[in-house]
Amino acid sequence: MTTEQTAPPTAASATTRPLNGEEYLESIRDGREVWIYGERVKDVTTHPAFRNSARMVARQYDALHDKENYPSLQVPTDTGSGGYTHPFFKSPYTSNDLRESADAIASFARLNYGWMGRSPDYKA
Structure with missing residues (x-):
């Protein structure tokens, strides 16, 4: 006889x-080790070399929740969680899915005037 075990849901899976x-900014206030010009950065969200970029990424995360101004940035996940995500993080099955993904990336680029060459959508 075998017993099937199911792992409890993790924070990521839930x-x-x-x-x-704000959650994004808090997530990077984690004691990470970042150095610039021989100086260790205590908080990348407040250091002059990184704070504006951190705020811009936070602005992009906030846009993912703004259904009125950015409806094209929210699509249901394909994980069965009932949640939503940026279209670039959903597997495309049709040419329309690819178009929605490209349009969402363009919306992110407009948010930061094209200055964030490595915004969160690139990791998908």
């Missing part, structure tokens, strides 16, 4: 929505 901007 998530049904993307982080918002």
